[in-house]
Amino acid sequence: MRTLKLKREGVFSKLLINLMFIVYSAMCLIPVLLVLSISLTNEKSLLTEGYHLIPKEFSLIGYQYAFSGTTSILNAYKITILVTAVGSILHLLVTSMMSYAISRNEVRYRNQVAFLVFFTILFNGGLAPYYILVTKYLHLKDSLLILIIVLLVSPVHVLIMRNFFKALPDSIIESARIDGSGEFMTFFRIVLPLSTPVLATIGLFISIAYWNDWFTSALFIENNKLYTLQYLLQSLMTNIQYLMSNEQASKAIEKSIGMLPGESARMAATMLSIGPIILMYPVLQRYFVKGLTLGAVKA
Amino acid sequence: MQPFKKRIPSVIAGLLVLSLTIVGCGTSSEPEKNPKVAENQTTKESEKKTEEPVELTFYIANSPVKDMDRILEAANKIIKEKINATLKLVVTDWSAYPQKMNLMISSGESFDLAFSGSFGELNYFQNASKGAYLDITDLLDKYAPVSKSRVPESIWQGVKVNGKIYGSINYQVWGMAGAKGVQLRKDFVDKYHFDWKSAKTWNDLTPFLDAVKKGEPGIIPWEYSNQADNFADMPILYGMDSVGDNKIPGWIRVNDKDIKVFNQYETQEYKDYLKTFRNWYVNGYIKKDAATMKDYLPDRKAKRIAALYANPYPDLVDMPELGVQSFMSHAPAEDKVYSVSKRFTEPFIPANSPSTAVVVVGANSKHPEKAVELIELLNTDDALFHLIAFGEEGKDYKKIGDKQIEMIKDMYNFNWSEWEIGQSYGRMLWDQNANVETQEKMLKMIYEADKTATVSPVMGFVFNSETVKTQIANVDATLKEYLYTLDSGSVDPDKYYAEFLDKLKKAGADDIIAEKQKQIDEWRAANGK
Numbered sequence: 120m121r122t123l124k125l126k127r128e129g130v131f132s133k134l135l136i137n138l139m140f141i142v143y144s145a146m147c148l149i150p151v152l153l154v155l156s157i158s159l160t161n162e163k164s165l166l167t168e169g170y171h172l173i174p175k176e177f178s179l180i181g182y183q184y185a186f187s188g189t190t191s192i193l194n195a196y197k198i199t200i201l202v203t204a205v206g207s208i209l210h211l212l213v214t215s216m217m218s219y220a221i222s223r224n225e226v227r228y229r230n231q232v233a234f235l236v237f238f239t240i241l242f243n244g245g246l247a248p249y250y251i252l253v254t255k256y257l258h259l260k261d262s263l264l265i266l267i268i269v270l271l272v273s274p275v276h277v278l279i280m281r282n283f284f285k286a287l288p289d290s291i292i293e294s295a296r297i298d299g300s301g302e303f304m305t306f307f308r309i310v311l312p313l314s315t316p317v318l319a320t321i322g323l324f325i326s327i328a329y330w331n332d333w334f335t336s337a338l339f340i341e342n343n344k345l346y347t348l349q350y351l352l353q354s355l356m357t358n359i360q361y362l363m364s365n366e367q368a369s370k371a372i373e374k375s376i377g378m379l380p381g382e383s384a385r386m387a388a389t390m391l392s393i394g395p396i397i398l399m400y401p402v403l404q405r406y407f408v409k410g411l412t413l414g415a416v417k418a
Numbered sequence: 419m420q421p422f423k424k425r426i427p428s429v430i431a432g433l434l435v436l437s438l439t440i441v442g443c444g445t446s447s448e449p450e451k452n453p454k455v456a457e458n459q460t461t462k463e464s465e466k467k468t469e470e471p472v473e474l475t476f477y478i479a480n481s482p483v484k485d486m487d488r489i490l491e492a493a494n495k496i497i498k499e500k501i502n503a504t505l506k507l508v509v510t511d512w513s514a515y516p517q518k519m520n521l522m523i524s525s526g527e528s529f530d531l532a533f534s535g536s537f538g539e540l541n542y543f544q545n546a547s548k549g550a551y552l553d554i555t556d557l558l559d560k561y562a563p564v565s566k567s568r569v570p571e572s573i574w575q576g577v578k579v580n581g582k583i584y585g586s587i588n589y590q591v592w593g594m595a596g597a598k599g600v601q602l603r604k605d606f607v608d609k610y611h612f613d614w615k616s617a618k619t620w621n622d623l624t625p626f627l628d629a630v631k632k633g634e635p636g637i638i639p640w641e642y643s644n645q646a647d648n649f650a651d652m653p654i655l656y657g658m659d660s661v662g663d664n665k666i667p668g669w670i671r672v673n674d675k676d677i678k679v680f681n682q683y684e685t686q687e688y689k690d691y692l693k694t695f696r697n698w699y700v701n702g703y704i705k706k707d708a709a710t711m712k713d714y715l716p717d718r719k720a721k722r723i724a725a726l727y728a729n730p731y732p733d734l735v736d737m738p739e740l741g742v743q744s745f746m747s748h749a750p751a752e753d754k755v756y757s758v759s760k761r762f763t764e765p766f767i768p769a770n771s772p773s774t775a776v777v778v779v780g781a782n783s784k785h786p787e788k789a790v791e792l793i794e795l796l797n798t799d800d801a802l803f804h805l806i807a808f809g810e811e812g813k814d815y816k817k818i819g820d821k822q823i824e825m826i827k828d829m830y831n832f833n834w835s836e837w838e839i840g841q842s843y844g845r846m847l848w849d850q851n852a853n854v855e856t857q858e859k860m861l862k863m864i865y866e867a868d869k870t871a872t873v874s875p876v877m878g879f880v881f882n883s884e885t886v887k888t889q890i891a892n893v894d895a896t897l898k899e900y901l902y903t904l905d906s907g908s909v910d911p912d913k914y915y916a917e918f919l920d921k922l923k924k925a926g927a928d929d930i931i932a933e934k935q936k937q938i939d940e941w942r943a944a945n946g947k
Contacts, residue, residue, distance in 0.1 A: 163750070166720035191484065251525040337514040338521070343482060350511075351482065357513030358481050363713065364645050365538040370592040370729060371775070374834035376715070377748060379481060 151393075158182070158386035165382055181387030184380055191343070192351060192391060198263070199348040200395070203329040206267040210325045211318055213271055218280035219306055224289075233281070240274045253339060261341045269335045270328055276321050283317040284310065323403045330396045352392050355385050471498050472785045474792055475506045476531040477522075478838045479515035485830040489809055496802045501791045507806075507839075516540050523550040528782035530789040533838040534585060536773035542577070543773070543880045546584035551778040552786050553582045561787060562586065562794035568843060569772075570869060575878035576772025585776025586793045589843040593731075593864035594771050595871035598655045599761035601728035603746055606630050606637075607758055614758050615735055620648075620694045623725060627703040630724040639703040641726040642695070643714040644902040648727055649682075649691045654766050656687040659874045661769070661934050662881035665897055666890060667927040668934040670876060672766065677875050677942065679935040681927055683919060692904060692911040699907025708906040718748035721755055730759035732863045739856050751851070765871040769879065775837050796840035803845060807836035815847075821858075824850040879941045886933045889926030896921045 149172070156174050157165060164176035185192050217236070221229040243249075259265040287310065295305045311318070336350035362376050486509065494504045510518050516539040519532060523545055534542040534551075545551060558566045566574075569589045577585050600623065607614050610629040617623055627639040642648060649656075650665045658669045661679060669682040682688060698704050705711065717723055723746065734741055741756070749755035779789045796803055808815050808823060809830035815823040825831070836842050843865075848857055883890055900918040903909045 166716055191482070247521060247524050250521045254525065254527055337511065338518065341508045341510070343486060343509065346482070354481060354511040354513065358511060359715070360712070361512045361538060363715070366645060371590060371834065371837040373747065375481075378831070378833040381719075382716070 154386050154389055158383055158390050160383055162381040162383050181383035184384040185387045195346050195348040195351050202266045203326050206329040207322055207326040210271055214276050218277045219284050222281045222284035236274050236277050260339050265339050266335055319403045348392050352388050355388055471502050471504050472788050473504045473506055474530040474789055477508045477529055478533040479512045480509045480835045481833050489830055493805050500795055503788045529780040530783045532778050534778045535775050536770045546579040550781055551584040552781050554779055555583045557790040561790040565794050565797040572873055573772045578878055585778045587772055588775040588837055589841040590837050591842040591846045593868045595765035595767050595867040596729050597731040597761035597763045597765050598652050599730045601757045601759045602725045604756035604758050606724050614760050617760050618762055631702055637724050638705055638722050639724045641723045642704045642708040642906045647905050649905050654763050659768050668931045677938055679931050695907035696911055709902040709908045721749050730761050731765055733759040733761040765867040767871050767873045769874040769876045800845055807832050821847055821854050823847045886930045889929045892925035893927055896925045
């Protein structure tokens with residue numbers, strides 16, 4: 120009798136939990152499916168019949184526009200993939216080396232260095248000084264490099280990694296040292312292989328950050344061959360708002376608005392921009408959960 | 419422990435070397451990618467001897483343009499030959515452009531030419547008075563006489579700051595003078611025998627909207643959109659003009675010789691407006707969500723709009739032959755949704771109209787003379803202007819007539835942004851759908867109106883809002899809260915109008931008006947008006 124009751128309760132709560140997650144998943148999925156459907160629908164049918172989860176009038180015109188139109192989306196793909204790949208690897212290298220150094224007790228000024236790094240979480244110079252630094256002193260305007268450098272170190276990631284490294288047993292590192300391993304050897308052959316969870320986690324964070332970064336392009340990139348995907352997408356979405364809110368300034372603006380791509384083209388660009396990055400999740404997921412807790416709990 | 423400590427310097431050194439190489443990559447590749455800096459220096463030294471062409475940067479806002487490089491190369495051939503310079507046209511997104519220019523200005527970065535204006539945070543007047551742009555009053559006379567003389571003198575007053583010209587006016591094909599009125603769908607007008615020719619006020623439209631509401635299910639009789647508020651954004655409809663930003667309290671009456679500033683929301687005109695629009699809303703002529711609707715394109719593209727505000731000058735009473743080519747705004751071209759247009763006002767030149775589109779020279783430009791020469795060249799050399807505006811003949815467009823072209827799909831396309839780079843006055847090419855003869859006749863009327871139209875009494879006055887910044891921010895918040903719901907008729911004015919006025923007063927509307935009045939009085943005394 121008791122076991123049966125327990126079982127029933129179990130079924131009920133399981134049902135509730137599952138139902139909750141089904142609803143939640145649907146809430147996440149439906150908008151994406153809707154965007155997909157809009158991107159595959161004929162523009163005219165969108166306007167007259169509204170949005171539907173299954174396209175009423177199937178059409179690939181949105182994608183055609185995205186690939187052949189004025190936006191040169193393929194080139195932007197190349198740039199974004201390059202920046203994301205190179206940027207994420209460099210970010211992991213620089214961040215892990217820095218966090219390792221400030222996690223070791225042997226490093227004398229580690230706390231001072233750590234303070235300098237974390238100080239920037241709370242305080243920064245603001246937009247104008249940042250712009251002046253990059254354009255006037257580093258001369259990195261309009262170069263591919265700025266797209267990579269801008270996210271090379273993130274203080275939060277240094278914090279997470281340092282805590283992870285601190286949790287590694289000292290004895291492993293000491294025994295490596297006794298066996299005659301140099302600092303770099305220890306770091307690359309022993310510490311890093313032990314740290315795959317945190318590397319995967321930070322890797323995922325940073326590759327998404329690189330992938331989604333449009334603001335750097337907006338500020339510093341003038342050469343249209345260096346535009347990133349998200350910047351193009353951003354411009355597709357916001358140009359229309361800007362021009363519409365200023366339409367009465369000039370008759371000329373009304374004509375410019377007419378040149379902007381329609382709804383389905385914009386949604387096609389959106390679909391294309393989430394494409395590759397969404398594959399990162401399943402690949403990195405198994406490290407992801409573990410990495411997150413490891414970084415945080417043992418702070 | 420000891421051996422490790424010894425290694426610290428080498429680790430730090432290693433990191434430093436790494437960071438150096440990263441920075442190094444940037445600086446070493448710089449000269450190749452951006453020869454501008456080096457070139458500029460050498461040209462200055464050897465300008466007289468070798469006459470190296472100088473590179474001029476020109477910043478404009480536009481959506482991405484395909485094949486820009488090919489067109490610029492062709493354009494540079496012309497520019498090099500004529501004024502021994504080359505043009506580097508930098509295209510930035512509309513949405514990012516104002517912020518980018520403001521950043522460049524505040525960081526003192528040099529640019530030769532840029533598009534600016536008095537709308538959408540482009541801040542022409544603020545930047546000019548900050549010293550971001552070069553005073554080109556004399557340079558224009560010397561290097562750009564045609565650009566200068568094409569625009570009537572009274573209109574140049576509208577871009578002056580402290581008596582100096584900081585921007586070359588992009589005198590557009592549409593002219594300066596405008597009239598406000600409406601655009602109505604022709605099929606409905608005919609069907610319900612609406613006497614559109616005698617419509618002169620909002621109230622005159624009511625029978626038409628009513629007939630559409632009753633007879634055409636699925637059609638929205640009147641488009642209200644908060645992007646173009648039917649009261650706050652259209653002062654001239656009520657015989658008024660704004661001082662500074664449209665929506666901020668403090669308008670003047672066009673025919674008022676003494677130029678008295680008042681709160682437009684306290685006028686009888688506004689009360690009448692509210693009554694009309696509340697009535698329209700209650701009767702279902704206006705969409706239920708009009709107050710919050712930002713994107714009006716879908717409705718227009720779907721041909722759901724029966725009537726909307728427009729800037730028709732000339733309208734179909736002035737020029738009936740325009741009827742064959744007037745269509746509802748943004749309706750699909752292939753569906754040929756004809757419209758009739760009727761203006762409610764006489765042509766008028768508002769104070770902010772001349773500064774809608776100007777080309778400015780950067781204060782830090784190294785070649786201001788050449789920059790102004792380029793302004794003149796863009797404004798006078800039709801081949802060059804058409805090249806940038808439409809592309810290469812045969813490749814990007816086909817010529818059908820002397821002034822008529824057909825664009826070729828998926829080729830170079832400047833997104834109709836030619837008005838940012840120069841004066842399109844009398845120099846436009848028309849697309850295959852236009853009737854060139856009618857078009858020319860229309861332009862003649864427009865240009866005639868520019869010379870005869872009433873000019874705003876505050877033309878040439880620039881309001882400096884610095885001292886009432888807080889009040890403006892507060893008033894702005896109040897406006898966001900009340901204006902669109904009231905003006906779209908969504909709420910009952912009997913209940914909320916008094917509350918709105920009260921809040922405006924508390925937010926400091928009177929201070930703003932007093933400040934405007936004070937500055938205008940000073941300006942009148944100084945200019946003898």
